[in-house]
Amino acid sequence: MRNSASDGDPLRGLFFLLVLVAIGAAGLIRLFAWSMVKGLMAGGWSTTQGRVEFGSVVEHRVRYVSYFVATLYYSYSLNNEYYSGNFERAFLRESAADRFVKSMKDQMIFVRSNPNHPEKSAILKQDQPAGWPA
16 A cells, blocks of 8 residues: 555655756846846947957856856946956856857957946947857
8 A cells, every 4th residue: 555645756856856947947037137138228328349358157056957157258448448347148068158258258349338337338249240159
Protein backbone atom coordinates (compact mmCIF):
# COMPACT_ATOMS: atom_id res chain seq x y z
CA MET A 1 0.00 0.00 0.00
CA ARG A 2 1.34 3.49 -0.92
CA ASN A 3 1.72 6.21 1.60
CA SER A 4 -0.35 9.26 0.68
CA ALA A 5 2.56 11.58 1.58
CA SER A 6 4.73 10.02 -1.13
CA ASP A 7 2.04 10.47 -3.79
CA GLY A 8 2.73 14.22 -3.86
CA ASP A 9 6.52 13.93 -4.17
CA PRO A 10 6.66 13.98 -8.00
CA LEU A 11 4.34 16.99 -8.06
CA ARG A 12 6.34 18.71 -5.35
CA GLY A 13 9.55 18.16 -7.34
CA LEU A 14 7.92 19.51 -10.50
CA PHE A 15 6.62 22.53 -8.60
CA PHE A 16 10.09 23.16 -7.18
CA LEU A 17 11.63 22.97 -10.66
CA LEU A 18 9.03 25.37 -12.06
CA VAL A 19 9.74 27.85 -9.27
CA LEU A 20 13.48 27.71 -10.03
CA VAL A 21 12.89 28.26 -13.74
CA ALA A 22 10.56 31.18 -12.93
CA ILE A 23 13.21 32.80 -10.72
CA GLY A 24 15.84 32.45 -13.46
CA ALA A 25 13.41 33.85 -16.03
CA ALA A 26 12.63 36.79 -13.73
CA GLY A 27 16.33 37.70 -13.67
CA LEU A 28 16.52 37.67 -17.45
CA ILE A 29 13.28 39.62 -17.79
CA ARG A 30 14.64 42.27 -15.40
CA LEU A 31 17.73 42.66 -17.55
CA PHE A 32 15.77 42.87 -20.81
CA ALA A 33 13.08 45.15 -19.38
CA TRP A 34 15.65 47.62 -18.05
CA SER A 35 17.40 47.63 -21.43
CA MET A 36 14.11 48.38 -23.18
CA VAL A 37 13.16 51.17 -20.76
CA LYS A 38 16.61 52.71 -21.02
CA GLY A 39 16.40 52.50 -24.82
CA LEU A 40 13.02 54.26 -24.88
CA MET A 41 14.27 57.05 -22.61
CA ALA A 42 17.48 57.50 -24.60
CA GLY A 43 15.76 57.68 -28.00
CA GLY A 44 15.69 61.47 -27.94
CA TRP A 45 19.15 62.01 -26.46
CA SER A 46 22.07 63.31 -28.49
CA THR A 47 24.59 60.92 -30.01
CA THR A 48 28.35 61.07 -29.61
CA GLN A 49 31.19 58.73 -30.43
CA GLY A 50 32.62 56.51 -27.72
CA ARG A 51 34.93 53.54 -27.31
CA VAL A 52 34.61 50.18 -25.60
CA GLU A 53 37.40 50.06 -23.04
CA PHE A 54 36.98 46.54 -21.64
CA GLY A 55 34.36 43.98 -20.70
CA SER A 56 33.54 41.20 -18.30
CA VAL A 57 31.37 38.11 -18.10
CA VAL A 58 29.58 37.07 -14.91
CA GLU A 59 27.61 33.89 -14.36
CA HIS A 60 24.21 34.24 -12.69
CA ARG A 61 22.92 31.03 -11.19
CA VAL A 62 19.58 30.17 -9.68
CA ARG A 63 19.89 26.59 -8.46
CA TYR A 64 20.12 24.58 -11.69
CA VAL A 65 19.56 27.46 -14.12
CA SER A 66 22.52 29.55 -15.28
CA TYR A 67 22.89 32.46 -17.63
CA PHE A 68 25.82 34.78 -18.33
CA VAL A 69 25.82 38.56 -18.43
CA ALA A 70 28.42 40.25 -20.59
CA THR A 71 29.11 43.84 -19.57
CA LEU A 72 30.89 46.28 -21.86
CA TYR A 73 32.46 49.32 -20.21
CA TYR A 74 32.79 52.31 -22.52
CA SER A 75 33.98 55.91 -22.43
CA TYR A 76 32.87 59.02 -24.28
CA SER A 77 33.60 62.73 -24.21
CA LEU A 78 31.26 65.75 -24.23
CA ASN A 79 32.33 69.38 -23.94
CA ASN A 80 35.88 68.32 -23.03
CA GLU A 81 34.62 66.19 -20.14
CA TYR A 82 35.12 62.43 -20.06
CA TYR A 83 32.36 60.04 -18.99
CA SER A 84 31.88 56.30 -18.82
CA GLY A 85 29.01 53.86 -18.92
CA ASN A 86 28.23 50.21 -19.34
CA PHE A 87 26.10 48.00 -21.53
CA GLU A 88 24.80 44.57 -20.50
CA ARG A 89 23.68 41.65 -22.61
CA ALA A 90 22.55 38.20 -21.42
CA PHE A 91 23.73 34.92 -22.94
CA LEU A 92 22.86 31.30 -22.29
CA ARG A 93 26.43 30.13 -22.96
CA GLU A 94 29.59 31.51 -21.42
CA SER A 95 31.55 31.00 -24.64
CA ALA A 96 29.13 33.24 -26.55
CA ALA A 97 29.39 35.95 -23.88
CA ASP A 98 33.20 35.75 -23.97
CA ARG A 99 33.25 36.03 -27.79
CA PHE A 100 30.97 39.08 -27.60
CA VAL A 101 33.22 40.85 -25.09
CA LYS A 102 36.40 40.02 -27.04
CA SER A 103 34.90 41.19 -30.34
CA MET A 104 33.86 44.54 -28.87
CA LYS A 105 37.05 45.51 -27.01
CA ASP A 106 38.54 48.74 -28.41
CA GLN A 107 35.64 49.17 -30.88
CA MET A 108 34.27 52.62 -31.66
CA ILE A 109 30.59 52.92 -30.78
CA PHE A 110 27.87 55.56 -30.78
CA VAL A 111 26.64 56.57 -27.34
CA ARG A 112 23.43 58.39 -26.47
CA SER A 113 23.79 60.80 -23.55
CA ASN A 114 21.21 62.75 -21.59
CA PRO A 115 21.60 66.47 -22.46
CA ASN A 116 20.72 67.52 -18.88
CA HIS A 117 22.85 64.82 -17.22
CA PRO A 118 25.69 63.88 -19.60
CA GLU A 119 26.92 61.21 -17.17
CA LYS A 120 23.79 59.18 -17.99
CA SER A 121 24.17 57.27 -21.23
CA ALA A 122 22.93 54.35 -23.28
CA ILE A 123 24.00 52.31 -26.27
CA LEU A 124 21.24 51.63 -28.80
CA LYS A 125 21.60 48.95 -31.44
CA GLN A 126 20.07 51.11 -34.18
CA ASP A 127 22.85 53.71 -33.73
CA GLN A 128 25.66 51.21 -34.29
CA PRO A 129 27.30 50.42 -37.62
CA ALA A 130 26.36 47.30 -39.57
CA GLY A 131 27.78 44.18 -38.03
CA TRP A 132 27.17 45.27 -34.43
CA PRO A 133 26.76 41.97 -32.60
CA ALA A 134 24.34 43.13 -29.89
